[in-house]
Amino acid sequence: MTASTTIYRNTTVFTGEADAAPKESFAVRDGKILAAGDLAPVRLAAGSDAVEVDLGGAFVSPGIIEGHAHMLMLGESLDKVQLRDCTSVAEVQERLAAARAAAPDAPRILGTSWLFDIFAPGERPTAAMLDAAVPDVPVILDANDLHSVWVNTAALQAMEIDRSTPDPVGGEIVRDDEGDATGFLLETAAMKHAWGYLEAMASDADRDRFLENACNAYLETGVTGATEMSFGAADLAAYRRRLDRDGRLPFPVNAHWILTASGSLETDLAEVAEVARLRDEVAAQCGEDWLRIAGVKFILDGVIDACTATMRAPYANGALPGPIWEREFALPVAVAADAAGLQLALHAIGDEASTIALDMVQECISVNGPRADRRARVEHLESVADDTIARMAALGVTASMQPVHCDPAVLDNWQAVLGDERAHTGFPWHKFRDAGVALALGTDAPTAPHEAPNNLFIAVTAKSVLDRERAPYQPHRVFTPAEAVEALTLGTAFATRREHEVGRIASGYRANVVVWTANPLTDAPEALLDSASAMTLVDGEVAYSAEHGTMGA
Numbered sequence: 387m388t389a390s391t392t393i394y395r396n397t398t399v400f401t402g403e404a405d406a407a408p409k410e411s412f413a414v415r416d417g418k419i420l421a422a423g424d425l426a427p428v429r430l431a432a433g434s435d436a437v438e439v440d441l442g443g444a445f446v447s448p449g450i451i452e453g454h455a456h457m458l459m460l461g462e463s464l465d466k467v468q469l470r471d472c473t474s475v476a477e478v479q480e481r482l483a484a485a486r487a488a489a490p491d492a493p494r495i496l497g498t499s500w501l502f503d504i505f506a507p508g509e510r511p512t513a514a515m516l517d518a519a520v521p522d523v524p525v526i527l528d529a530n531d532l533h534s535v536w537v538n539t540a541a542l543q544a545m546e547i548d549r550s551t552p553d554p555v556g557g558e559i560v561r562d563d564e565g566d567a568t569g570f571l572l573e574t575a576a577m578k579h580a581w582g583y584l585e586a587m588a589s590d591a592d593r594d595r596f597l598e599n600a601c602n603a604y605l606e607t608g609v610t611g612a613t614e615m616s617f618g619a620a621d622l623a624a625y626r627r628r629l630d631r632d633g634r635l636p637f638p639v640n641a642h643w644i645l646t647a648s649g650s651l652e653t654d655l656a657e658v659a660e661v662a663r664l665r666d667e668v669a670a671q672c673g674e675d676w677l678r679i680a681g682v683k684f685i686l687d688g689v690i691d692a693c694t695a696t697m698r699a700p701y702a703n704g705a706l707p708g709p710i711w712e713r714e715f716a717l718p719v720a721v722a723a724d725a726a727g728l729q730l731a732l733h734a735i736g737d738e739a740s741t742i743a744l745d746m747v748q749e750c751i752s753v754n755g756p757r758a759d760r761r762a763r764v765e766h767l768e769s770v771a772d773d774t775i776a777r778m779a780a781l782g783v784t785a786s787m788q789p790v791h792c793d794p795a796v797l798d799n800w801q802a803v804l805g806d807e808r809a810h811t812g813f814p815w816h817k818f819r820d821a822g823v824a825l826a827l828g829t830d831a832p833t834a835p836h837e838a839p840n841n842l843f844i845a846v847t848a849k850s851v852l853d854r855e856r857a858p859y860q861p862h863r864v865f866t867p868a869e870a871v872e873a874l875t876l877g878t879a880f881a882t883r884r885e886h887e888v889g890r891i892a893s894g895y896r897a898n899v900v901v902w903t904a905n906p907l908t909d910a911p912e913a914l915l916d917s918a919s920a921m922t923l924v925d926g927e928v929a930y931s932a933e934h935g936t937m938g939a
Contacts, residue, residue, distance in 0.1 A: 402890035404868035417925035445905035449610025451878035453828025461596030463832035470499035479519035511536035513569025556710030608900035608919040681729030687739035695736030702805025724750035790834035795852035826881035897926035
């Protein structure tokens with residue numbers, strides 16, 4: 387019979403706060419942290435029957451809480467043709483042709499993470515480019531940022547897109563001079579047509595596999611919690627099946643239901659009411675220990691790479707796109723969600739989009755009154771004005787940011803389309819810290835690699851993981867290692883309103899812990915590169931170990 391208390395000793399324990407001195411041991415009992423500190427008092431608290439585990443001097447922290455993820459999409463992407471490292475259209479074509487040759491009976495070819503850098507200046511993706519490689523079955527390729535999709539002619543036909551197909555609100559089916567679709571779908575057009583088609587094609591077994599893939603991949607990299615940012619009916623069904631089967635998830639998940647701008651206030655408000663109903667139903671049936679429908683997500687704009695992010699000044703090509711959610715709809719829908727106790731997660735990449743985001747938060751405060759647990763959050767904030775940062779601090783809004791999005795290897799096109807000083811002032815982490823804005827770090831996987839140590843490496847160096855010869859991007863912005871680890875753990879716990887439950891190694895907290903193979907506080911940052919967890923604990927149980935892999939996988 388295994389003892390119910392385990393002491394982990396000979397370790398450097400980062401307890402969750404950057405300015406707290408590391409501890410040398412901690413004890414776990416019945417899934418919770420019993421004590422953390424010097425070994426003698428921890429032994430006293432644990433009792434003489436405790437089992438002791440020597441961690442060999444390893445660095446230990448609270449488990450990483452992924453600040454922004456798309457779980458099923460990540461799990462699905464792991465099965466797709468990987469295109470992030472392709473440097474030309476020809477290389478994409480070669481990989482697709484090879485994938486088709488390897489799976490001649492496949493009904494479609496799916497790929498992910500192509501970069502805009504592979505196209506010549508002024509060139510855009512076309513179906514003809516993909517037809518040259520795979521003409522006979524649908525080819526559907528997600529862009530690296532997941533805000534556009536590149537498809538071949540067979541896919542356009544499968545999705546029934548023709549000259550009469552209208553553009554959805556907030557999206558575009560790119561067309562040629564004759565009005566025919568070119569094979570490039572932007573924003574909500576990608577969501578409605580490409581993702582909608584794939585969702586219809588996927589089975590429950592597929593979606594269950596996607597969720598399993600994502601959870602296992604995260605546990606291996608030290609993640610013990612996730613913030614789901616594209617939640618919908620199919621996702622909820624997959625999570626419920628897992629809960630029905632196991633009574634739990636591999637780790638706690640906080641979900642934000644994605645709202646799609648419809649152009650009808652009545653429709654949008656009805657969707658908010660339905661999300662609130664589902665939140666209450668899931669909480670009543672399953673509790674909130676493992677799955678919580680925390681709030682809603684508004685995608686206010688697109689992305690800089692595709693010139694669809696909403697900016698205050700035009701792009702280098704003169705484009706100045708409007709928001710996906712116009713204020714006349716965004717403000718009342720946000721107020722309704724806030725009144726229902728749903729947390730707002732506001733995708734805003736361009737500086738004008740983040741202005742709209744804060745207008746929404748301000749309207750919620752004006753109409754519904756101040757509330758300590760509101761915890762509104764703005765996602766991404768790639769190009770943001772100084773006045774917005776100051777306003778976020780005043781309103782108590784969290785900045786949810788992703789260091790992997792500014793890996794220098796993916797910034798060439800990003801900088802070129804901005805074309806002015808904005809190309810050199812992006813991702814201003816230091817300004818948020820100086821202003822006292824709460825920070826939560828994540829990866830936005832699968833729009834970027836999901837591995838936590840590599841994300842941490844970029845946060846503390848501003849260097850590239852993908853092309854390690856690259857010069858850093860604006861290195862004066864970097865976090866100290868302790869600041870970054872806090873933002874990946876306690877910072878994300880705060881952003882998900884679970885800071886009294888996870889994010890610390892302290893008495894009474896859930897024993898969600900990662901044992902690292904590198905020490906970010908003392909080792910050279912390069913030691914983090916491509917490293918993984920030595921051991922990941924969820925509620926005190928070993929969920930992953932380097933020796934045995936993922937438990938139960």
